[in-house]
Amino acid sequence: MEPLNPEKGSKTRPAFDVVFPTVSRPPPSKTDRLGPPEDAVPPSPGQQFVSGILDTPAGPVPIVVPQKEAADFRGTFRARWGVGRMRYAVDPGLYALRKPTEDSPVLVTANYKMSFDRLRFSLQGRSAWILVLDTKGINVWCAAGKGTFSTEELVRRVDFCAVDKVVTHRRLILPQLAGPGVAAYRVKKLCGFEVVYGPIRAEDLPEFLDAGMKVVPRMRHKTFPIAERVVLIPVELVEAFKWAVFILPALFLLGGLGGPGSFPENALIHGSFAVAAASLGILAGAVLTPTLLPWLPGRAFSMKGAVAGCLTSIPLFAYYALQGLSGARSLEILSWLVLIPAIASFLGMNFTGASTYTSLSGVKKEMRIAVPIQIVSAALGLAGWLISRFLA
Amino acid sequence: MESLVYLKDVTTLHLTPEKCVGCGSCIEVCPHEVLLLNNGKVRILQKDACMECGACARNCPTAALTVQAGVGCAMAVINSALGRSGSSCCTLPGQGGCGCSL
Numbered sequence: 001m002e003p004l005n006p007e008k009g010s011k012t013r014p015a016f017d018v019v020f021p022t023v024s025r026p027p028p029s030k031t032d033r034l035g036p037p038e039d040a041v042p043p044s045p046g047q048q049f050v051s052g053i054l055d056t057p058a059g060p061v062p063i064v065v066p067q068k069e070a071a072d073f074r075g076t077f078r079a080r081w082g083v084g085r086m087r088y089a090v091d092p093g094l095y096a097l098r099k100p101t102e103d104s105p106v107l108v109t110a111n112y113k114m115s116f117d118r119l120r121f122s123l124q125g126r127s128a129w130i131l132v133l134d135t136k137g138i139n140v141w142c143a144a145g146k147g148t149f150s151t152e153e154l155v156r157r158v159d160f161c162a163v164d165k166v167v168t169h170r171r172l173i174l175p176q177l178a179g180p181g182v183a184a185y186r187v188k189k190l191c192g193f194e195v196v197y198g199p200i201r202a203e204d205l206p207e208f209l210d211a212g213m214k215v216v217p218r219m220r221h222k223t224f225p226i227a228e229r230v231v232l233i234p235v236e237l238v239e240a241f242k243w244a245v246f247i248l249p250a251l252f253l254l255g256g257l258g259g260p261g262s263f264p265e266n267a268l269i270h271g272s273f274a275v276a277a278a279s280l281g282i283l284a285g286a287v288l289t290p291t292l293l294p295w296l297p298g299r300a301f302s303m304k305g306a307v308a309g310c311l312t313s314i315p316l317f318a319y320y321a322l323q324g325l326s327g328a329r330s331l332e333i334l335s336w337l338v339l340i341p342a343i344a345s346f347l348g349m350n351f352t353g354a355s356t357y358t359s360l361s362g363v364k365k366e367m368r369i370a371v372p373i374q375i376v377s378a379a380l381g382l383a384g385w386l387i388s389r390f391l392a
Numbered sequence: 393m394e395s396l397v398y399l400k401d402v403t404t405l406h407l408t409p410e411k412c413v414g415c416g417s418c419i420e421v422c423p424h425e426v427l428l429l430n431n432g433k434v435r436i437l438q439k440d441a442c443m444e445c446g447a448c449a450r451n452c453p454t455a456a457l458t459v460q461a462g463v464g465c466a467m468a469v470i471n472s473a474l475g476r477s478g479s480s481c482c483t484l485p486g487q488g489g490c491g492c493s494l
Contacts, residue, residue: 355396
């Protein structure tokens with residue numbers, strides 16, 4: 001166990017006593033033990049968002065463009081649709097926003113381009129140093145949870161980028177969501193820099209800085225408003241489509257089997273119906289569940305998804321019920337009334353990973369109950385549907 | 393709008409009050425206002441709001457707070473159950489199924 005840091009709690013006091021070690025005082029930096037970062041190269045000045053080079057005591061530092069350009073919009077759009085999302089990264093290292101001085105704040109972020117963009121666009125005319133950690137192109141929160149946005153990476157990067165040469169204060173502002181990966185008291189011990197946890201949202205940074213680095217409770221609370229949920233829908237759809245691209249054609253072809261008509265006739269009527277019904281399940285799980293999340297009943301996401309699936313199957317059910325059905329047709333409809341909620345439940349359950357408030361223990365508990373039900377429903381529904389084709 | 397709360401009575405968050413020195417670091421990093429500083433000691437205010445992100449335990453200098461930290465992601469649970477590399481979807485190259493790149 002780490003011994004207690006006696007300076008904890010005196011957050012506002014700058015740690016100037018560890019700036020320039022003298023002979024009488026042992027050097028505070030233990031970063032040598034950690035060694036240089038994995039990719040010990042300075043950030044490339046050739047990156048799209050670099051507008052110039054600032055000469056500093058720590059060497060040349062790329063200056064970043066502080067406002068959004070067409071390429072950033074394009075990049076965000078592509079990443080939202082899952083195109084090259086895992087390679088949407090910037091070079092780790094130190095960057096300058098506008099004209100930072102030795103007093104300017106040092107803001108730390110992940111090297112996922114969208115995280116970096118949020119930060120550099122948020123400061124509204126202020127100058128700052130931006131220290132980008134190597135999080136393998138993953139956003140702050142996920143990287144902190146996975147341990148790439150870590151105490152060790154931060155300390156190594158501070159040392160490698162010689163942050164102590166460009167600023168006189170000894171303070172690093174971290175996004176609050178870096179908390180799962182970074183132990184503030186250990187950073188202080190290892191490199192002499194005090195970690196100040198800033199707001200969750202980069203948009204709150206101006207207010208935070210103007211208030212003398214004070215966070216109000218509102219900035220500490222991670223919400224999940226509808227706008228944040230809706231932007232996640234494209235990736236949910238793309239992920240669902242990776243399965244659907246095999247399953248939907250298979251359903252179409254299976255629909256051609258059995259029945260009195262020819263194979264193409266059957267496929268066109270019953271196969272198309274199956275494809276449409278399965279698509280309703282995808283719509284319910286990947287679009288309706290994220291959108292209607294707080295209003296769908298139940299706490300478990302699998303439950304919310306199943307309810308969304310029932311909602312989308314109502315029009316389908318009503319339409320065919322009004323037509324008066326034969327036995328085979330009834331079984332066909334009934335089977336899909338089981339299948340649609342099962343598909344929606346599974347996809348809704350997968351949205352736990354994108355949500356901002358689900359715990360691992362909770363997800364495991366819900367899965368222990370939901371997954372068997374989903375599997376049995378899917379098996380019964382599929383069997384019922386195939387039987388209906390041969391009864392016809 | 394309703395507040396979003398996940399399952400009840402599941403979190404592994406545990407507080408040993410005798411170890412707490414009241415530094416408040418845990419409160420600074422908790423994204424769901426689970427904890428409260430009361431008379432120089434931290435108290436668990438709304439346990440069911442805990443998402444086991446592990447930030448409080450990571451930043452607790454005396455290990456007064458412990459939690460089995462993890463990512464509440466069904467796809468990650470499936471991936472690890474299937475024995476795929478990494479405990480989480482986003483660590484798999486070309487996967488990124490969780491949409492967690494906020």
